[in-house]
Amino acid sequence: MVTIYEVSKAAGVSLATVSRVMNGNVKVSDRTRQKVLKAMAELGYKPNSIAQSLASNRSNSVGLLVSALHGSFFGNMMSTVEDVLRKAGKHVVITAGHSDEQQEKNAIEFLLDRRCDALILHAEAVSDEYLLELSQCDVEVVLINRRIEQMAERCFYTDNELGGYLATKAAIDKGHRDIAYISGPLFKQDAKERLEGHKRALREANITFDPELMVEGGFHEEEGAQGYLQLTAVNKPFTALICANDEMASGAMTAARERGVRIPEQLSVVGFDDVLFARYLYPKLTTIDNPIQKMGNGAALWVLEHVYKDKKSRHHTNLFAPKLIVRDSLVAPE
Amino acid sequence: MVTIYEVSKAAGVSLATVSRVMNGNVKVSDRTRQKVLKAMAELGYKPNSIAQSLASNRSNSVGLLVSALHGSFFGNMMSTVEDVLRKAGKHVVITAGHSDEQQEKNAIEFLLDRRCDALILHAEAVSDEYLLELSQCDVEVVLINRRIEQMAERCFYTDNELGGYLATKAAIDKGHRDIAYISGPLFKQDAKERLEGHKRALREANITFDPELMVEGGFHEEEGAQGYLQLTAVNKPFTALICANDEMASGAMTAARERGVRIPEQLSVVGFDDVLFARYLYPKLTTIDNPIQKMGNGAALWVLEHVYKDKKSRHHTNLFAPKLIVRDSLVAPE
DNA sequence: TTTACAAATGAAAGCGCTTTCATTTGCATT
DNA sequence: AATGCAAATGAAAGCGCTTTCATTTGTAAA
Known part of the structure; x- marks a missing residue:
């Protein structure tokens, strides 16, 4: 695997500069940037995301807790969340809580150990107090399909x-x-x-x-x-x-x-x-x-905006309105 | 966050020793082990999985590619895979390929960048050649619902x-x-x-x-x-x-x-x-x-056994037999 | 007691990045 | 040409672990 060190040598610049062109948060002169990009391309360089995580104290991963991986109810939500976050280069670690308090806690513990930057939780069994306490930790927590007054702006739910x-x-x-x-x-x-x-x-x-x-x-x-x-x-x-x-x-x-x-x-x-x-x-x-998938979308955008400071990802609402889907099982009484 | 360094100080041993009791692969005297475990418990130490990954060159994560996150067909498989691997402390990164060649390649690329130790793929659109080439890389690749002669023992499929x-x-x-x-x-x-x-x-x-x-x-x-x-x-x-x-x-x-x-x-x-x-x-x-979930189970066990050298996780078969489920839609002709 | 050798432990060098802080460069002004 | 200042760059110190290699300790045989 080619490392940043080899890139820096090939481009004739320091590690720091290579890192800067990768992250793009610090100004680098155009000439230097081109040299670096060229070296990267030639060497087929791929940043090691684990080393990045360790150094930056960011895992670039988001934990997602659902009740069950199977079943149609969550499928669409997972789909949306994964899609939005992966496009932003983040990855999603999915766990299942099976609507059981202990299992939900275990799953959250697991995600915490994994050093997720944020947690998107569809937690059903765990108490409000537990979630509030959790949100005091250094992970950002957002809730799907649940509303807790004290963290209302991080809750995405249906009316x-x-x-x-x-x-x-x-x-x-x-x-x-x-x-x-x-x-x-x-x-x-x-x-x-x-x-x-x-x-x-x-x-x-x-x-x-x-x-x-x-x-x-x-x-x-x-x-x-x-x-x-x-x-x-x-x-x-x-x-x-x-x-x-x-x-x-x-x-x-x-x-x-x-x-x-x-x-x-x-x-x-x-x-x-x-x-x-x-x-x-x-x-x-x-x-x-x-509209569970819309909630998933809202939650994912919130995370991008607030955790990863992505300016483009603005979520707009926390409350989603359900609507009637007319099919065949309801007719006038005989 | 408490680090291994603090644990080693509290226990009065070196970093190396703490690391050894965590991993349990090298002998440590009983007296020392107890001291270390005590210190860990008292400090509430949690190993930083990212640092572990970087140092050991193991991400402890397994990539899973499915066609779609929603839909019942994959739900059970994801469920099984996640369950088996999480119990072993590994985590699963799930991506969707949408049965499209380019999307499948992108997803695999993503998983590779994430330095997954193994890939469990339900790949539909990508060619045999691509998969064979992939299996030459330093990730272990197993296939679900697909059989390629040259890597038959890593394929899990229905008859x-x-x-x-x-x-x-x-x-x-x-x-x-x-x-x-x-x-x-x-x-x-x-x-x-x-x-x-x-x-x-x-x-x-x-x-x-x-x-x-x-x-x-x-x-x-x-x-x-x-x-x-x-x-x-x-x-x-x-x-x-x-x-x-x-x-x-x-x-x-x-x-x-x-x-x-x-x-x-x-x-x-x-x-x-x-x-x-x-x-x-x-x-x-x-x-x-x-029996898609059985295939998922087989694949997960294979990974545990071959990638993580877990002796207990023995998979037994690569070929799964389907069977007839009798319900109401088939009767004798009129 | 000495010797030999295995078992247990420690010191320290990484793993591949990010980031701070110091230094150099470039450029406009006098 | 000399000065000043901002912009660009580099040096190097981590991030929290694992692992190699050297050293120390313990134990049994001589």
């Missing part, structure tokens, strides 16, 4: 309340009045907010929220199926079912169909997230677009 | 021919005789092999392969839909449709349904890969399990 509202509103607009709801786990902020939105939509339409038409699930498919069964068990008819995410909507649809219910004719279903497979479902799922 | 055979065989076993096939792009090895398997199954059942009942797609959903339309255009009836992957199966099913064809009663469909959403489709897709 979940609005999303929940839009989902239920869509059903109401179609003429539904008996609307059931399968919630996400209410210890999670986003699940709670979506439910709030649901309630607001009901209130605006003068429909009383009926606790018996609501069950709490865990965001997984099985719980959608279970939830549906629980809801039918109380013997209060409903013509529309709003689910706090697409997985549960899928489970509920399957369960309903197995019981001979025709969808959407006898039961309309609305999901949330618009993950990839939403359009593979039958009928294609009407859902709420959760 | 695609067998998979293709099993898919078609399953249809034949149900009594189908008129079987159409939507292939993947035939410049890709795996697509070609799957088609071979299809032909073998037909041959064994004394069914003549009819080129008109075969179209070549690009592994994407739309091409499944287009493919179906093309197949129906030739006016040769078929009762079963084998698709070279699940995406195209989904597309074909949608297209068929839109034309009023009942699935599986009027048309049986078999996919390939068993990606996550296969079970979300309606009807649930009968398909071939493509």
Whole structure:
């Protein structure tokens, strides 16, 4: 491997000068720069990023924590983050937290050990206090899909309340009045907010929220199926079912169909997230677009701007608005 | 940050000794080891992985190239690879090649610049020659889902021919005789092999392969839909449709349904890969399990064993056998 | 006790860069 | 030509480790 030393010799300048033309932060005369660039090209020089990191105390790497590497929900976000950062020459170390407190902490620890310059976290299980403490360390921390007041400008999140509202509103607009709801786990902020939105939509339409038409699930498919069964068990008819995410909507649809219910004719279903497979479902799922990739983009730009002082990368907003995606699973009641 | 120097002072030993207890490759007397470990614990010492890398000429990082970060096909593999390697304290740098030659080369270049100790590549667009040349460099290269004779022991792949055979065989076993096939792009090895398997199954059942009942797609959903339309255009009836992957199966099913064809009663469909959403489709897709995560596991273990000399991590096989996943989309013809 | 040899430890030279600080160069002004 | 000052460059000290090689220590045999 050719080193900076050989370049400096070939170009007849000092190490410092070569370093300067590489980094471009200090003025170098044009004549010198050309000599150096020529030498680099001729020797096929590639800077050793590890040595750069050690000397500059910058690893040029960003840690990304997601709940799971598989599953459509995170795929797009990872994709966006990786894309933005790699184009800027940074690299992304991805870890999975599996929505488990200890595993999330381990993963963060790992990223810290790796001397990441910044962490982009989709942390679900870890407490606000832990994250606040973490942000006191010398890494920059930004949060995705979560909002903590004290670090609000580093949080990138969906307006979940609005999303929940839009989902239920869509059903109401179609003429539904008996609307059931399968919630996400209410210890999670986003699940709670979506439910709030649901309630607001009901209130605006003068429909009383009926606790018996609501069950709490865990965001997984099985719980959608279970939830549906629980809801039918109380013997209060409903013509529309709003689910706090697409997985549960899928489970509920399957369960309903197995019981001979025709969808959407006898039961309309609305999901949330618009993950990839939403359009593979039958009928294609009407859902709420959760702009997770935009959040990833925002977070990556924030990092470039604030950590790497990249002037061009300006992020513009922290709050992303969800919107209704109209497909086939929501129709007017019979 | 506390450095090795402070630890050595606190423990009253030299830098070298501290380094030795960390790495454990050279004998250190028990008494000394205890002193050092105590000092480390008390100071809360964390080795600086970047300095380690520079000094040892080992980055302890493994580059992983996939076609896309999103999509279910790669999710499981990334998940497995990350898991195995992180548990061994290595980190994974993930990049996406988007099935494009130039992008794949760029990504590999990036990983090389990052001084990865090994590369795990799911490279689709780059030539065999390029990969062979790459494997001459001082990184260790292993391939996923691809086989190159000259580096066979570093290749981890599915028996695609067998998979293709099993898919078609399953249809034949149900009594189908008129079987159409939507292939993947035939410049890709795996697509070609799957088609071979299809032909073998037909041959064994004394069914003549009819080129008109075969179209070549690009592994994407739309091409499944287009493919179906093309197949129906030739006016040769078929009762079963084998698709070279699940995406195209989904597309074909949608297209068929839109034309009023009942699935599986009027048309049986078999996919390939068993990606996550296969079970979300309606009807649930009968398909071939493509053990991509096992390949990821095998590749990761290989790296641990050969690059990091981890004795415990023995991989066992390079060739993975696919198997039939029976669900609802394949039934006997009417 | 002396000797021999292996085991344990330490001193110090890197690894390939960045960056500070001192020095030199170039250029406009007197 | 002499002066002053900013711009450009170079020398060298790290960054926090690993590893080689030399030295010291411990142990068993003579």
